[in-house]
Amino acid sequence: MILNKYMQTRYPFKELEDKIYQLWEKGGYFKPDFGKKGPSRKTDLKKGGRFCIIMPPPNANAPLHIGHAVFVTLEDIMIRYHRMKGKTTLWLPGADHAGFETQVVFEKQLEKKGQSRFQFSREVLYKMIWDFTQKNKKVMEGQLKKLGASCDWSREKFTLDPDIIKIVYQTFEKLFDDGLIYRGKRVINWCVKHQTSLSDLEVKYEERIDPLFYIKYGPIELATVRPETKFGDTAIAVNPKDKRYKKYLGKEIEIKTLLGPAKIKVIADETIDMEFGTGAVKITPAHDAADFEVWQRHKSEIPGPKIVIDKFGRLNKRAGQYKGLKVKEARQKIAEDMAKKGLLNPSKTDHNYKHNVAVCYKCGTTIEPLISDQLFIKIKPLAEKAMTAVKKGEVKFTSKHFEKIFFHWLKNIKDWNISRQIVWGIKIPLWYCQEKKNKKCRDKNGLIVSDKKIKQCPYCRGEKLIEETDTFDTWFSSGQWPFATLLSQSRSSLKLKVQSSKFRKNIFNYTTSDFETFYPTSVMETGWDILFFWVVRMIILGIYMTGRVPFKHIYLHGLVRDKDRQKMSKSKGNVIDPLGVVELYGADALRMALVFGTSAQKDIIMSEDKIAAQQRFVTKIWNASRFILGNLDKNFNPSKIRQQNLRLTKNDKWILKELKNTTKKAAKDIEEFHFHRAAEETYHFFWHKFCDKTLEDVKKRLYSKTSTLKDRQTSQWVIYKVLVDSLKLLHPFMPFITEAVYQKLPHKPKKALIIEDWPK
RNA sequence: GGGCGCAUAGCUCAGCGGUUAGAGCAUUCGCCUUACACGCGAAAGGUCCUCUGUUCGAAUCAGAGUGCGCCCACCA
Numbered sequence: 001m002i003l004n005k006y007m008q009t010r011y012p013f014k015e016l017e018d019k020i021y022q023l024w025e026k027g028g029y030f031k032p033d034f035g036k037k038g039p040s041r042k043t044d045l046k047k048g049g050r051f052c053i054i055m056p057p058p059n060a061n062a063p064l065h066i067g068h069a070v071f072v073t074l075e076d077i078m079i080r081y082h083r084m085k086g087k088t089t090l091w092l093p094g095a096d097h098a099g100f101e102t103q104v105v106f107e108k109q110l111e112k113k114g115q116s117r118f119q120f121s122r123e124v125l126y127k128m129i130w131d132f133t134q135k136n137k138k139v140m141e142g143q144l145k146k147l148g149a150s151c152d153w154s155r156e157k158f159t160l161d162p163d164i165i166k167i168v169y170q171t172f173e174k175l176f177d178d179g180l181i182y183r184g185k186r187v188i189n190w191c192v193k194h195q196t197s198l199s200d201l202e203v204k205y206e207e208r209i210d211p212l213f214y215i216k217y218g219p220i221e222l223a224t225v226r227p228e229t230k231f232g233d234t235a236i237a238v239n240p241k242d243k244r245y246k247k248y249l250g251k252e253i254e255i256k257t258l259l260g261p262a263k264i265k266v267i268a269d270e271t272i273d274m275e276f277g278t279g280a281v282k283i284t285p286a287h288d289a290a291d292f293e294v295w296q297r298h299k300s301e302i303p304g305p306k307i308v309i310d311k312f313g314r315l316n317k318r319a320g321q322y323k324g325l326k327v328k329e330a331r332q333k334i335a336e337d338m339a340k341k342g343l344l345n346p347s348k349t350d351h352n353y354k355h356n357v358a359v360c361y362k363c364g365t366t367i368e369p370l371i372s373d374q375l376f377i378k379i380k381p382l383a384e385k386a387m388t389a390v391k392k393g394e395v396k397f398t399s400k401h402f403e404k405i406f407f408h409w410l411k412n413i414k415d416w417n418i419s420r421q422i423v424w425g426i427k428i429p430l431w432y433c434q435e436k437k438n439k440k441c442r443d444k445n446g447l448i449v450s451d452k453k454i455k456q457c458p459y460c461r462g463e464k465l466i467e468e469t470d471t472f473d474t475w476f477s478s479g480q481w482p483f484a485t486l487l488s489q490s491r492s493s494l495k496l497k498v499q500s501s502k503f504r505k506n507i508f509n510y511t512t513s514d515f516e517t518f519y520p521t522s523v524m525e526t527g528w529d530i531l532f533f534w535v536v537r538m539i540i541l542g543i544y545m546t547g548r549v550p551f552k553h554i555y556l557h558g559l560v561r562d563k564d565r566q567k568m569s570k571s572k573g574n575v576i577d578p579l580g581v582v583e584l585y586g587a588d589a590l591r592m593a594l595v596f597g598t599s600a601q602k603d604i605i606m607s608e609d610k611i612a613a614q615q616r617f618v619t620k621i622w623n624a625s626r627f628i629l630g631n632l633d634k635n636f637n638p639s640k641i642r643q644q645n646l647r648l649t650k651n652d653k654w655i656l657k658e659l660k661n662t663t664k665k666a667a668k669d670i671e672e673f674h675f676h677r678a679a680e681e682t683y684h685f686f687w688h689k690f691c692d693k694t695l696e697d698v699k700k701r702l703y704s705k706t707s708t709l710k711d712r713q714t715s716q717w718v719i720y721k722v723l724v725d726s727l728k729l730l731h732p733f734m735p736f737i738t739e740a741v742y743q744k745l746p747h748k749p750k751k752a753l754i755i756e757d758w759p760k
Numbered sequence: 761g762g763g764c765g766c767a768u769a770g771c772u773c774a775g776c777g778g779u780u781a782g783a784g785c786a787u788u789c790g791c792c793u794u795a796c797a798c799g800c801g802a803a804a805g806g807u808c809c810u811c812u813g814u815u816c817g818a819a820u821c822a823g824a825g826u827g828c829g830c831c832c833a834c835c836a
Binding site: 008009010200205212222223224225226237271272273276277280281282283284288289290291355356358401404405408409412528532563565596597598599602605607609610612613614615616617618619620622623624625626627628629630631676677680683684691692695696699703 | 762763764765766771772773774775783784785786794795796798799800801829831832833834835836
């Protein structure tokens with residue numbers, strides 16, 4: 001008996017959630033054209049408008065973490081709300097191959113097995129990672145469903161889908177034809193462990209204490225932390241205003257080195273800080289980005305870069321007897337030897353010199369700045385357009401804060417290195433002609449864009465061709481995600497045309513209904529940590545390829561932290577596994593906890609307590625619903641009751657008014673991206689106004705034997721009406737419990753709550 | 761070095777010019793009242809960081825200070 005009662009009073013989320021998701025999915029409710037007949041979609045559009053979110057594709061290299069649950073929750077709230085508002089609504093899901101990130105994860109797994117990526121051929125490695133991501137992708141899809149994501153699975157895309165790659169190639173070719181791609185020697189961030197270049201964004205800085213040595217270059221003494229790079233020095237630079245060195249300016253001075261006597265030129269450059277060290281700097285253009293720029297300014301005066309460190313972080317033959325030593329060993333050895341020979345002043349060495357050292361953001365290995373051939377995008381002209389679009393309000397940040405950061409970053413943007421020396425990714429469709437037999441070919445610097453194997457240079461007919469093996473920076477392809485995903489939805493005409501046109505760049509002349517209908521999308525919702533990596537690039541590439549911004553609003557959510565404000569990480573052991581939580585408390589509780597008490601753009605503080613608290617709210621909804629549905633007369637039918645025949649009490653009128661206010665406020669708050677306010681408002685309305693006040697008040701009338709039929713009818717009508725509308729208001733936040741209750745209503749106007757109309 | 765944000769109840773945060781400053785969690789007290797004890801009813805808890813100004817009126821706007829945090833750039 002007690003057991004029986006217990007089971008009744010708890011909402012059996014475990015049993016119901018999957019079934020409810022199936023009900024939605026099988027009903028086709030996630031599809032934008034659900035309930036709309038035939039091809040007349042355009043007229044339908046006019047009525048309700050449209051709403052579209054392209055899901056930030058999770059990396060297919062690990063199960064979902066709590067951060068993913070945040071985006072699912074926020075985006076699903078918007079999607080469900082606008083769907084109920086009658087809009088043609090699309091939430092397009094996807095998964096990201098996540099080039100470097102995935103390769104790093106996979107490499108770690110190999111390492112655990114005592115293997116290395118370098119023992120596999122490109123093809124084998126690619127296949128292995130492919131299988132790995134496909135497996136992960138499946139897992140992720142299941143997890144997104146568990147969280148209640150009402151996205152249209154029939155439109156799901158993967159960043160390595162052939163049609164996506166096709167579009168990425170066309171973008172690349174257009175950039176190339178417009179002269180915005182160049183291949184050149186630049187000092188790039190090289191990760192010695194991962195054997196690839198990294199963009200500036202993929203580099204973090206660590207404060208370290210290293211000795212600052214004072215070395216003697218003939219009569220000039222200068223400070224450096226990196227004496228091991230001295231074999232690559234091509235000049236000494238001083239500030240033009242520095243009187244101490246005036247007599248040496250423009251002259252070659254005789255110096256002694258560990259490898260014998262040499263000559264080196266002294267030049268003047270304004271960037272040199274007279275205050276630091278001795279005011280004189282050795283210039284090593286092959287291994288320092290700033291020095292490289294000095295060389296660029298003084299090309300005519302001094303020799304070009306001399307490489308002394310190889311890709312494995314070891315000194316090469318330029319370093320004489322030090323060849324083969326690793327940077328760290330070499331530094332110590334060289335400093336010692338120089339001191340012995342009087343080339344270094346040991347008494348001046350600063351052993352407490354604090355400075356920042358660049359490290360790989362994934363493995364923490366010290367970045368070796370290396371000069372190397374890489375592909376770059378000339379980003380300035382593109383960045384300008386992105387800034388203009390934001391200034392004009394074509395794209396709106398929901399937070400001014402991020403808008404400022406956006407402008408600051410774009411103003412100072414540097415060319416984007418898009419080539420990565422890794423296997424996992426989209427191969428750069430580039431060939432290099434070694435012969436360059438005619439002008440046309442020379443003009444292109446021997447670069448040929450082709451995604452197919454070619455045997456001949458199309459310009460000079462030369463047959464000595466080298467194929468590029470690098471892959472694109474993942475963000476280059478994901479930066480095209482909004483238009484690429486929508487364009488690639490075309491089932492018939494476009495696909496054919498794209499395939500037959502090979503590299504015709506005007507695929508955008510062919511419109512597909514999805515691209516036409518949903519581009520620009522309504523909102524880009526993602527974490528602020530990828531503002532530069534992703535959001536900015538989408539704006540840039542979106543405008544470049546389509547002439548229009550990719551989305552109208554940008555909503556950036558914060559990081560999920562634990563209750564001590566710590567970042568969640570596996571090593572700290574403070575991670576909350578969203579799927580584990582769903583198992584324990586149900587998806588609704590997790591979703592509600594993620595919006596409740598958190599405000600836009602700020603970090604989200606999450607603890608299990610908070611989720612448990614929301615589960616209690618789920619229980620409350622369940623029990624209130626049980627009470628209401630259990631107290632309706634058998635023949636109760638709300639559609640047959642006329643409001644003018646009711647005898648509404650003061651309290652009845654009060655709750656109906658509150659309902660109206662809450663409906664209005666919740667709608668406004670969701671539309672203005674204040675999700676927490678909408679959630680809290682509705683929560684408070686339902687629990688503390690409706691349940692605590694109205695239901696208690698109504699009991700008197702329901703239980704009393706002296707109540708008239710009219711009074712009974714009135715109370716039933718009121719509580720039923722408020723319940724049904726509350727379910728609608730709560731549905732975007734807590735889709736499962738609300739749908740579960742809706743399915744039990746005696747008179748459902750629609751087959752499911754998800755396709756109900758938002759209350760008026 | 762450049763830029764930005766935050767400071768409100770024990771904790772996490774709302775509120776951002778107008779009654780007595782709110783919520784969730786935690787705390788205390790009373791209740792197994794026929795929807796729910798994952799509940800109900802009540803209570804306690806706040807110089808809204810400090811100072812100065814603007815205003816009829818400031819937690820809310822401005823300036824200065826203090827503390828905390830973040831982002832960008834990295835100079836040998």
